[in-house]
Amino acid sequence: MLQVEHLNVSFSLPTRWGWRTHKSYRAVDDVGLTLASGETLGIVGESGSGKTTLARSIVRLVKPQSGTVRFRGVDILTLPYTEMRRLREKMQIIFQDPYASLNPRMTLLDIVAEPLDICRPCTKTEREDCVSDLLKQVGLAPEMLMRYPHELSGGQRQRIGIARAMILRPELVMADEPVSALDQSVQSQVMELLSEFRKKFHVGYLFISHDLALVSRFADRIAVMYRGRIIEEAASRSLLQAPLHPYTQTLLAATPASHPKARRSPPAWPPFTPLCGHAPNERPHLVEAQPGHRVSCHLMGD
Secondary structure, X not given: OEEEEXXXXXXXXXXXXXXXXXXXXXXXXXXXXXXXXXXXXXXXOOOOOOHHHHHHHHOOOOOOOEEEEEEOXXXXXXXXXXXXHHHHHHEEEEOOOOOOOOOOOOOHHHHHHHHHHHHOOXXXXXXXXXXXXHHHHOOOOHHHOOOOHHHOOHHHHHHHHHHHHHOOOOOEEEEEOOOOOOOHHHHHHHHHHHHHHHHHHOOEEEEEOOOHHHHHHHXXXXXXXXXXXXXXXXXXXXXXXOOOOHHHHHHHHHOOOOOHHHOXXXXXXXXXXXXXXXXXXXXXXXXXXXXXXXXXXHHHOO
16 A cells, blocks of 8 residues: 655754755655554654654655655656645544644634545535544544634544544554553553544554554554664564664663563663674665574674
């Protein structure tokens, strides 16, 4: 369904008097990935590794400098505005912050129905019925239609964000840390909701999170990002049980264990460049070290 090749996104660096034209920061560096229909690919990594920029560039909310993004065989980076607007019905995004992603001056009815108003205009009665049915699916009462975002809790706001993304029945959803701002009980409810939509509508997810344990339970495959690059990618169980890249091992060691005796030990040597003594100056390529397990590390060499 989705195929990304050699994607690069750079931002100009600010100066005291303006913006530099000759220097830039590369947030996404030569990234490639694939996603099948109904599959979930988890993207993990530290803050600033380029996860959100990658998701936004795939749906063209951020303009990449180079690379290709093919959705159902169509390179969306070359589509004109009118065709891209029609394609957005099949590609939606759930934003990370449920407080900033909802317009405080709009009612819940208008917020959830906005994609319908843009892409599939319908009568007032059909509009309200469609939104009411969707609110029931996300666990909210239809009587809340005329409320405003400030009248909701954080979990309820995130459910509204999910409902807005799902109202057009998309095939691909970018879920940018949809539960990071929620407590544990609400997190489980939201994750169950996303799983129900995946089973019911065969939705494919690009799921971004810092929580490796959460991603491992939800995603079919996991890709680890560091400084804008994917350094390891494998099936969820394979990555957690036998990580090959030292940086991935460090991430797993930093994850709190459910029992003290199950605590992981971090690698004994510095895990990534420029601290890694095993790494030469050139960057390693992403190679298949094992069947279905790709890693970018000089130690994996030949």
